Amino acid sequence: MPEHSIPIIDISPFDQGSGAEKQLIAEAVDTAYRTIGFLVVTGHGIPRADIDAALAAGRAFFDLPESEKRRFMSPGALQFLGYTAPFTRNLAATLGEERPPDLREIFTIGPGERFAPDFAGLPGAEDLYAPNLWPDRPQAFKAVHLRLYEQMESLAERIMRIFAVALDLSETYFADKIDRHFSPLGSFHYPGLTVPPEPGQLRCGAHTDFGGVTLLAMDGAGGNGGLQIRSPDGSWEDVTAGPGQFVLNIGDMMARWTNDRWTSTLHRVAVPSPDDAGVRRQSIGYFLHPNYDTEVRCLETCTSPGNPPRYRPVMAGPEMYKKLTTRIDGEANR
Secondary structure, three states: OOHHHOOEEEOOHHHHOOHHHHHHHHHHHHHHHHHOOEEEEEOOOOOHHHHHHHHHHHHHHHOOOHHHHHHHEOOOOOOOOEEEOOOOOOHHHHHOOOOOOOOOEEEEEOOOOOOHHHHOOOOOHHHHOOOOOOOOOOOOHHHHHHHHHHHHHHHHHHHHHHHHHHOOOOOOOOHHHOOOEOOOEEEEEEOOOOOOOOOOOOOEEEEOOOOOEEEEEEOOOOOOOOEEEEOOOOOEEEOOOOOOOEEEEEOHHHHHHOOOOOOOOOEEEOOOOHHHOOOOEEEEEEEEOOEOOOEEOOOHHHOEOOEOOOOOOEEHHHHHHHHHOOOOOOOOOO
Protein backbone atom coordinates (compact mmCIF):
# COMPACT_ATOMS: atom_id res chain seq x y z
CA MET A 1 0.00 0.00 0.00
CA PRO A 2 1.86 3.13 -1.12
CA GLU A 3 1.75 6.17 1.12
CA HIS A 4 -0.35 8.19 -1.33
CA SER A 5 -3.17 5.64 -1.06
CA ILE A 6 -4.24 7.30 2.21
CA PRO A 7 -6.99 9.60 0.94
CA ILE A 8 -7.10 13.35 1.51
CA ILE A 9 -10.66 14.59 1.99
CA ASP A 10 -11.85 18.20 2.10
CA ILE A 11 -14.64 18.19 4.68
CA SER A 12 -15.58 21.89 4.35
CA PRO A 13 -18.53 21.22 1.97
CA PHE A 14 -20.22 19.01 4.56
CA ASP A 15 -21.62 22.01 6.40
CA GLN A 16 -21.59 24.44 3.49
CA GLY A 17 -22.73 22.34 0.56
CA SER A 18 -25.72 20.41 -0.66
CA GLY A 19 -27.04 17.07 0.49
CA ALA A 20 -25.30 15.45 -2.46
CA GLU A 21 -21.97 16.93 -1.35
CA LYS A 22 -22.53 15.66 2.18
CA GLN A 23 -23.14 12.20 0.80
CA LEU A 24 -19.99 12.25 -1.35
CA ILE A 25 -17.85 13.17 1.66
CA ALA A 26 -19.52 10.50 3.78
CA GLU A 27 -18.98 7.86 1.11
CA ALA A 28 -15.28 8.78 0.83
CA VAL A 29 -14.90 8.46 4.60
CA ASP A 30 -16.69 5.11 4.60
CA THR A 31 -14.42 3.79 1.85
CA ALA A 32 -11.26 4.89 3.65
CA TYR A 33 -12.24 3.31 6.95
CA ARG A 34 -13.40 0.08 5.32
CA THR A 35 -9.99 -0.35 3.69
CA ILE A 36 -7.13 1.59 5.28
CA GLY A 37 -8.50 2.85 8.58
CA PHE A 38 -6.76 6.20 8.17
CA LEU A 39 -7.45 9.37 6.22
CA VAL A 40 -6.22 12.96 6.04
CA VAL A 41 -8.65 15.88 6.17
CA THR A 42 -8.51 19.49 5.05
CA GLY A 43 -11.19 22.16 5.41
CA HIS A 44 -11.46 21.55 9.15
CA GLY A 45 -11.49 25.23 10.09
CA ILE A 46 -8.83 25.22 12.83
CA PRO A 47 -6.19 27.92 12.16
CA ARG A 48 -2.68 26.56 11.82
CA ALA A 49 -1.50 29.43 14.03
CA ASP A 50 -3.43 27.93 16.97
CA ILE A 51 -1.84 24.52 16.40
CA ASP A 52 1.63 26.08 16.12
CA ALA A 53 1.07 28.08 19.32
CA ALA A 54 0.24 24.89 21.23
CA LEU A 55 3.23 23.07 19.71
CA ALA A 56 5.53 25.96 20.69
CA ALA A 57 4.19 26.03 24.26
CA GLY A 58 4.59 22.27 24.49
CA ARG A 59 8.15 22.49 23.18
CA ALA A 60 9.00 25.13 25.81
CA PHE A 61 7.56 22.91 28.54
CA PHE A 62 9.35 19.77 27.36
CA ASP A 63 12.63 21.71 27.35
CA LEU A 64 12.33 22.37 31.09
CA PRO A 65 14.38 20.37 33.61
CA GLU A 66 13.00 16.90 34.26
CA SER A 67 12.55 17.67 37.95
CA GLU A 68 10.26 20.60 37.15
CA LYS A 69 8.19 18.66 34.63
CA ARG A 70 7.64 15.81 37.06
CA ARG A 71 5.88 18.21 39.45
CA PHE A 72 2.93 18.01 37.05
CA MET A 73 2.53 14.25 36.88
CA SER A 74 -1.00 13.03 37.47
CA PRO A 75 -1.81 12.06 41.06
CA GLY A 76 -4.66 9.79 39.88
CA ALA A 77 -4.53 6.01 39.73
CA LEU A 78 -4.90 6.02 35.93
CA GLN A 79 -2.28 8.72 35.38
CA PHE A 80 -4.72 10.07 32.80
CA LEU A 81 -3.80 13.77 32.91
CA GLY A 82 -0.69 15.90 33.24
CA TYR A 83 2.89 14.94 32.47
CA THR A 84 4.07 11.49 31.40
CA ALA A 85 7.85 11.09 31.58
CA PRO A 86 9.96 9.20 29.01
CA PHE A 87 10.55 5.48 29.55
CA THR A 88 7.41 5.06 31.68
CA ARG A 89 4.97 3.72 29.08
CA ASN A 90 4.89 0.93 26.51
CA LEU A 91 1.80 1.03 24.34
CA ALA A 92 2.77 -2.21 22.62
CA ALA A 93 2.07 -3.90 25.96
CA THR A 94 -1.66 -3.25 25.45
CA LEU A 95 -1.44 -5.91 22.73
CA GLY A 96 0.63 -8.25 24.86
CA GLU A 97 4.00 -7.41 23.32
CA GLU A 98 7.10 -7.20 25.49
CA ARG A 99 9.22 -4.29 24.30
CA PRO A 100 11.45 -1.64 25.85
CA PRO A 101 9.60 1.51 26.99
CA ASP A 102 8.51 4.15 24.51
CA LEU A 103 10.84 7.04 23.65
CA ARG A 104 8.38 9.88 24.16
CA GLU A 105 6.98 12.21 26.76
CA ILE A 106 3.44 13.58 26.92
CA PHE A 107 1.36 16.30 28.51
CA THR A 108 -2.37 15.54 28.57
CA ILE A 109 -5.42 17.64 29.31
CA GLY A 110 -9.08 16.62 29.37
CA PRO A 111 -12.56 18.14 29.64
CA GLY A 112 -11.95 18.98 33.29
CA GLU A 113 -14.77 18.88 35.79
CA ARG A 114 -17.55 20.00 33.44
CA PHE A 115 -19.30 16.64 33.48
CA ALA A 116 -17.88 15.15 36.67
CA PRO A 117 -21.07 15.51 38.79
CA ASP A 118 -22.98 13.25 36.38
CA PHE A 119 -20.63 10.33 37.07
CA ALA A 120 -19.57 10.83 40.67
CA GLY A 121 -18.71 7.60 42.45
CA LEU A 122 -18.39 5.42 39.34
CA PRO A 123 -15.17 3.42 38.91
CA GLY A 124 -12.51 5.46 37.16
CA ALA A 125 -14.75 8.49 36.60
CA GLU A 126 -12.89 10.51 39.22
CA ASP A 127 -9.74 10.23 37.09
CA LEU A 128 -11.40 10.56 33.70
CA TYR A 129 -13.19 13.77 34.71
CA ALA A 130 -10.47 15.14 37.01
CA PRO A 131 -9.37 18.79 37.10
CA ASN A 132 -6.63 19.62 34.62
CA LEU A 133 -3.06 20.21 35.77
CA TRP A 134 -1.31 23.31 34.42
CA PRO A 135 2.43 23.98 34.48
CA ASP A 136 3.75 27.29 35.80
CA ARG A 137 5.64 27.92 32.60
CA PRO A 138 5.55 28.75 29.81
CA GLN A 139 2.99 31.35 30.76
CA ALA A 140 0.87 30.80 27.65
CA PHE A 141 0.62 27.01 28.05
CA LYS A 142 -2.86 26.92 29.60
CA ALA A 143 -4.45 29.50 27.30
CA VAL A 144 -3.21 28.04 24.01
CA HIS A 145 -4.05 24.46 24.97
CA LEU A 146 -7.54 25.34 26.18
CA ARG A 147 -8.22 27.22 22.95
CA LEU A 148 -7.05 24.28 20.84
CA TYR A 149 -8.99 21.80 23.00
CA GLU A 150 -12.24 23.71 22.41
CA GLN A 151 -11.60 23.78 18.66
CA MET A 152 -10.73 20.08 18.52
CA GLU A 153 -13.82 19.26 20.59
CA SER A 154 -16.02 21.12 18.10
CA LEU A 155 -14.29 19.48 15.14
CA ALA A 156 -14.72 16.02 16.65
CA GLU A 157 -18.47 16.64 17.00
CA ARG A 158 -18.52 17.62 13.32
CA ILE A 159 -16.58 14.50 12.36
CA MET A 160 -19.09 12.35 14.23
CA ARG A 161 -21.91 13.90 12.18
CA ILE A 162 -20.03 12.89 9.04
CA PHE A 163 -19.57 9.41 10.49
CA ALA A 164 -23.30 9.13 11.16
CA VAL A 165 -24.17 9.91 7.54
CA ALA A 166 -21.46 7.51 6.34
CA LEU A 167 -23.06 4.77 8.45
CA ASP A 168 -26.57 5.44 7.11
CA LEU A 169 -27.75 6.98 10.39
CA SER A 170 -29.36 10.27 11.31
CA GLU A 171 -26.75 13.04 11.19
CA THR A 172 -27.25 13.71 14.90
CA TYR A 173 -27.17 10.03 15.95
CA PHE A 174 -24.01 10.36 18.03
CA ALA A 175 -24.82 13.77 19.56
CA ASP A 176 -26.22 12.49 22.86
CA LYS A 177 -23.46 9.89 23.10
CA ILE A 178 -20.56 12.37 23.12
CA ASP A 179 -21.98 15.47 24.83
CA ARG A 180 -20.44 14.56 28.23
CA HIS A 181 -17.28 12.92 26.91
CA PHE A 182 -13.94 12.32 28.63
CA SER A 183 -11.75 13.05 25.60
CA PRO A 184 -8.06 13.76 26.24
CA LEU A 185 -5.81 16.01 24.19
CA GLY A 186 -2.19 14.93 24.27
CA SER A 187 0.87 16.99 23.40
CA PHE A 188 3.50 14.46 22.33
CA HIS A 189 7.26 15.02 22.25
CA TYR A 190 9.70 12.58 20.68
CA PRO A 191 13.18 13.80 21.68
CA GLY A 192 16.17 13.49 19.43
CA LEU A 193 18.16 10.38 20.27
CA THR A 194 21.48 10.80 22.03
CA VAL A 195 22.17 7.06 22.31
CA PRO A 196 21.04 4.20 20.05
CA PRO A 197 17.67 2.69 20.98
CA GLU A 198 17.49 -0.74 22.54
CA PRO A 199 16.58 -3.66 20.24
CA GLY A 200 12.87 -3.42 19.44
CA GLN A 201 12.49 0.00 21.07
CA LEU A 202 10.28 2.56 19.31
CA ARG A 203 9.22 6.12 19.87
CA CYS A 204 5.76 4.67 20.39
CA GLY A 205 5.01 0.96 20.26
CA ALA A 206 2.51 -0.56 17.86
CA HIS A 207 -1.07 -0.23 19.12
CA THR A 208 -4.63 0.59 18.19
CA ASP A 209 -6.37 3.58 19.72
CA PHE A 210 -9.02 2.87 22.35
CA GLY A 211 -11.78 5.40 21.67
CA GLY A 212 -14.01 6.65 18.88
CA VAL A 213 -11.80 8.74 16.60
CA THR A 214 -8.36 10.36 16.80
CA LEU A 215 -7.53 13.77 15.31
CA LEU A 216 -3.79 14.29 14.93
CA ALA A 217 -1.76 17.36 13.93
CA MET A 218 1.97 17.00 13.30
CA ASP A 219 4.83 19.48 13.34
CA GLY A 220 6.14 18.64 9.86
CA ALA A 221 9.66 17.81 11.07
CA GLY A 222 11.86 16.40 8.36
CA GLY A 223 13.68 13.10 8.26
CA ASN A 224 12.18 9.79 9.30
CA GLY A 225 11.07 8.38 12.64
CA GLY A 226 7.43 9.39 12.37
CA LEU A 227 3.95 7.86 12.30
CA GLN A 228 3.55 4.55 10.48
CA ILE A 229 0.54 2.32 9.86
CA ARG A 230 0.39 -1.41 9.33
CA SER A 231 -0.74 -2.03 5.78
CA PRO A 232 -2.87 -5.03 4.74
CA ASP A 233 0.23 -6.82 3.41
CA GLY A 234 1.92 -6.54 6.81
CA SER A 235 4.43 -3.83 5.92
CA TRP A 236 4.82 -0.52 7.74
CA GLU A 237 4.06 2.63 5.74
CA ASP A 238 4.76 6.25 6.61
CA VAL A 239 1.87 8.66 7.20
CA THR A 240 2.42 12.35 6.55
CA ALA A 241 0.21 15.42 6.68
CA GLY A 242 0.70 18.97 5.49
CA PRO A 243 0.55 22.08 7.70
CA GLY A 244 -3.20 22.54 7.16
CA GLN A 245 -4.15 18.89 7.50
CA PHE A 246 -5.20 16.46 10.23
CA VAL A 247 -4.70 12.70 10.25
CA LEU A 248 -7.87 10.90 11.35
CA ASN A 249 -8.12 7.28 12.43
CA ILE A 250 -10.80 5.39 14.28
CA GLY A 251 -10.29 3.54 17.56
CA ASP A 252 -11.51 0.28 19.03
CA MET A 253 -14.85 1.67 20.22
CA MET A 254 -15.80 2.81 16.72
CA ALA A 255 -14.73 -0.57 15.34
CA ARG A 256 -17.02 -2.15 17.93
CA TRP A 257 -19.87 0.21 17.01
CA THR A 258 -19.47 -0.64 13.31
CA ASN A 259 -19.02 -4.39 13.82
CA ASP A 260 -15.58 -4.14 12.19
CA ARG A 261 -17.02 -2.53 9.08
CA TRP A 262 -14.44 0.13 9.91
CA THR A 263 -10.88 -0.81 10.78
CA SER A 264 -9.03 0.19 13.94
CA THR A 265 -5.62 0.07 12.32
CA LEU A 266 -2.38 -0.85 14.04
CA HIS A 267 0.07 2.06 14.06
CA ARG A 268 3.32 3.12 15.71
CA VAL A 269 5.96 5.87 15.78
CA ALA A 270 9.25 4.57 14.44
CA VAL A 271 12.74 5.47 15.59
CA PRO A 272 14.79 7.56 13.16
CA SER A 273 17.74 6.31 11.20
CA PRO A 274 21.19 7.25 12.54
CA ASP A 275 21.40 10.16 10.08
CA ASP A 276 18.22 11.68 11.55
CA ALA A 277 18.73 10.56 15.15
CA GLY A 278 18.98 14.14 16.45
CA VAL A 279 15.70 15.28 14.86
CA ARG A 280 12.95 15.60 17.42
CA ARG A 281 9.28 15.45 16.58
CA GLN A 282 6.06 16.77 18.04
CA SER A 283 2.39 16.11 17.48
CA ILE A 284 -0.90 16.95 19.14
CA GLY A 285 -3.75 14.44 19.22
CA TYR A 286 -7.36 14.71 20.33
CA PHE A 287 -8.92 11.36 21.22
CA LEU A 288 -12.71 11.39 21.20
CA HIS A 289 -14.00 9.14 23.98
CA PRO A 290 -17.79 8.87 24.38
CA ASN A 291 -19.76 9.74 27.50
CA TYR A 292 -18.90 7.51 30.45
CA ASP A 293 -22.41 5.99 30.41
CA THR A 294 -22.73 5.54 26.63
CA GLU A 295 -23.53 1.98 25.65
CA VAL A 296 -21.38 0.97 22.70
CA ARG A 297 -23.25 -1.75 20.86
CA CYS A 298 -23.35 -2.87 17.23
CA LEU A 299 -25.18 -0.33 15.06
CA GLU A 300 -28.27 -1.62 13.31
CA THR A 301 -26.86 -0.51 9.96
CA CYS A 302 -23.75 -2.63 10.52
CA THR A 303 -25.37 -6.00 11.10
CA SER A 304 -27.53 -8.42 9.14
CA PRO A 305 -28.65 -12.07 9.37
CA GLY A 306 -25.42 -13.06 7.67
CA ASN A 307 -23.29 -10.64 9.71
CA PRO A 308 -24.32 -10.88 13.38
CA PRO A 309 -22.77 -8.64 16.06
CA ARG A 310 -19.19 -9.65 16.83
CA TYR A 311 -18.91 -7.87 20.20
CA ARG A 312 -21.03 -7.74 23.29
CA PRO A 313 -22.30 -4.27 24.29
CA VAL A 314 -20.08 -2.36 26.73
CA MET A 315 -20.31 0.89 28.65
CA ALA A 316 -17.72 3.34 27.38
CA GLY A 317 -16.39 4.48 30.75
CA PRO A 318 -15.79 1.09 32.38
CA GLU A 319 -14.38 -0.26 29.10
CA MET A 320 -11.92 2.62 28.88
CA TYR A 321 -11.02 2.23 32.55
CA LYS A 322 -10.19 -1.41 31.85
CA LYS A 323 -8.06 -0.45 28.84
CA LEU A 324 -6.17 2.18 30.78
CA THR A 325 -5.34 -0.22 33.58
CA THR A 326 -3.81 -2.86 31.32
CA ARG A 327 -0.09 -3.45 31.06
CA ILE A 328 1.00 -0.20 29.45
CA ASP A 329 4.26 0.13 31.33
CA GLY A 330 5.25 -3.46 32.05
CA GLU A 331 3.16 -3.62 35.21
CA ALA A 332 -0.55 -3.33 35.76
CA ASN A 333 -1.71 0.04 37.07
CA ARG A 334 -3.67 -0.57 40.26
